[in-house]
Amino acid sequence: MKKRMLSAATAAGLVLSGLQAARAQDKPQSVGMGIFTFTSGPAAAYGMPARNAAELWIDQLNAAGGIDGVKIDPKYIDEAQGTNNIIGDYRHLAEDPNNQVMIAALSSGNCLALHPIANQLKVPTVGWNCDTHQLFEKERGGYYFRPNGNTIPEFTAFAVYLLSVEPDIKTVAIIDPDYAFGHDGAQIFTAALKALKPDVQIVAELYPRLGAASYQTEISRLAVAHPEVIFSNLWGGDLENFIRQAEPRGLFKTSKVVLALGESVLQTTPLPDGVIVGVLGDGYWMSPQAESDPAAKAFVKAYHQRFGLYPVFPAMKMANALEYVKVAYQTAMRKNGGKWPSREELDAAMNDSTVKTYTGTTVTRSDNDGVVDQIVGQTVKSSQYPFPVMGDMARYSGETLMPPEGQDPIKWLGALTPSFVAEMPKPGSYK
DSSP: OOOOOOOTTOOHHHHHHHHHHHHHOOOOSEEEEEEEEOOSSTTHHHHHHHHHHHHHHHHHHHHTTOBTTBEEEEEEEEGGGOHHHHHHHHHHHHHSTTEEEEEOOSSHHHHHHHHHHHHHHTOOEEOSSOOOTTTTTSSOSTTEEBTTOOHHHHHHHHHHHHHHHOTTOOEEEEEOOSSHHHHHHHHHHHHHHHHHOTTOEEEEEEOOOTTOSOOHHHHHHHHHHOOSEEEEOOOHHHHHHHHHHHTTTTHHHHSEEEETTGGGGTTTSOOOTTOEEEOSSSOOTTSHHHHTOHHHHHHHHHHHHHHSSOOOHHHHHHHHHHHHHHHHHHHHHHHTTSOOOOHHHHHHHHTTOEEEOSSSEEEEOTTSBEEOOEEEEEEEOOSSSSSOEEEEEEEEOTGGGSOOTTSOHHHHHHTOOTHHHHTSOOTTOOO
């Protein structure tokens, strides 16, 4: 029996509409879906590929008849308006029971703010890019799901890959954006590196502000520190600016560079060979899995035809999140005899699910965290494309890089040993 989600302030007409929908679970003509991402401001460089992917995926689904005949009516919300406004928009959408599912959000801060509200309002919410490892620290389970993985396996994978190709390194410098994602990334990467190779020294940690126009000061400091390796999780326009300013000053020649979100700028920013890049998960449009999947290949082709670029990993994450929701609807209807599902039935369908996506498989644990593989590689020239692609790839099992449920992730990282690297797939093994 579907529970009521309506607030006391809900207008009378909305109440009537909701009660009608709740009474019989009649199949609607369309179902609303809130989709939260950045569509303006600097973060749109990362958020717009995801919105483009959502528009394309939903258009294709609706053209094919929707989910069991029900079309998706998306409500796009720009995260650039700030967390308080995001919360207001989320609550407003949630009051209408026809908006059954939310896809939210890109910002880790917005994810942390929305998680308890999703549980309070009992709205199934899929974090398409909620990477922060803190998401389920205080409140696990409930109505918030994260099928795309988190920062622990993401940044641990880079430490493993780096030590596989540069086993004798001694000095590393870090340049990350000055907010939670940047500091978390540095903490996780450093913890993994120290556990896997205890004699590594971090010789510089730099945190330029978001949206910085110039990185010349940081580049000078990196040149003076002369580290063997530079690690960064800069992204979007910040990453493009850093690359365009660092490459002429020779930073990519004097240090091995690791760009955790590097795949997202390969088509727009020139990078030399041998830069370690990744996709924060398995969402690479050119991975062997994606290229062997006719549905994924068709999506990639359609994306390129519509937008003039190939779908970088934020786009693939969004598409995979929507696939996850579609499977939840199909599973819920299979369990309830074919009726259109309630929010509670969708929540139940996402629990402990295993879902095939365009680029792999996501397993939802009992704490609602998703287990996905991690793909890391290095830039290489391509005879097929006018930009570098990922070569020498390794695909790491998500399960091997995830702390067990309930364990402190940083303590879990600290307990890893150098032998862990030897047990992992080797660069070049994924092809």
